[in-house]
Amino acid sequence: MFNIVHNDETIDCYQLVALYEECGWNTDGFRTIKRTQDAMNRSLGYCVAYAKEDLSLIGFCRLIGDGIYGVQLVDLMVKPAYRKQGVAQQLVKKIISNFSKISKDISIMLVDGPGINSIYKSMGFSMAFRESVHYFETTSMNL
Numbered sequence: 751m752f753n754i755v756h757n758d759e760t761i762d763c764y765q766l767v768a769l770y771e772e773c774g775w776n777t778d779g780f781r782t783i784k785r786t787q788d789a790m791n792r793s794l795g796y797c798v799a800y801a802k803e804d805l806s807l808i809g810f811c812r813l814i815g816d817g818i819y820g821v822q823l824v825d826l827m828v829k830p831a832y833r834k835q836g837v838a839q840q841l842v843k844k845i846i847s848n849f850s851k852i853s854k855d856i857s858i859m860l861v862d863g864p865g866i867n868s869i870y871k872s873m874g875f876s877m878a879f880r881e882s883v884h885y886f887e888t889t890s891m892n893l
């Protein structure tokens with residue numbers, strides 16, 4: 751059992767960074783406590799899931815963008831031991847229902863992988879683009 755809290759200002763960023771690590775999203779160590787706090791402050795909103803038994807942080811997602819034309823759901827992640835219990839579904843439902851007063855047009859930035867499309871479809875999203883999306887990075891630019 752779990753609780754979902756929207757924009758919880760008491761969030762423990764140490765636990766959040768640990769969750770990024772457990773989900774394989776901090777292999778290069780870029781997600782420090784400071785950067786994570788700054789990213790949260792610049793987000794349009796975020797939702798945190800806490801386990802009822804020990805109040806530990808077990809899930810997270812946030813919205814980024816200008817809040818008008820472009821809104822994206824990113825960093826949706828659930829601690830492995832708590833998966834397949836509806837945590838992600840409740841996180842997404844809560845963050846979108848809180849934001850839908852401002853905009854209903856929220857797109858999802860998908861990290862490709864087996865089953866990822868079906869996760870969002872099962873949450874009620876519909877696929878907007880079928881072509882693959884390419885990302886261009888600045889790392890090779892002489893800035």
Ligand SMILES: CC(C)(COP(=O)(O)OP(=O)(O)OC[C@H]1O[C@@H](n2cnc3c(N)ncnc32)[C@H](O)[C@@H]1OP(=O)(O)O)[C@@H](O)C(=O)NCCC(=O)NCCS
Nearest residue numbers: 773826827828833834835836837838839860861865869872
């Ligand atoms: C993806 C992730 C957030 C799902 O969390 P979860 O709490 O297990 O998801 P839920 O229990 O809320 O399941 C939501 C729906 O997705 C489906 N689903 C969950 N994990 C799935 C998987 N690996 N493959 C296919 N479908 C999956 C569930 O069956 C459910 O559909 P249903 O309601 O029709 O049964 C979790 O596996 C995770 O943190 N993965 C690593 C990070 C990641 O890949 N995030 C997504 C980035 S795009």
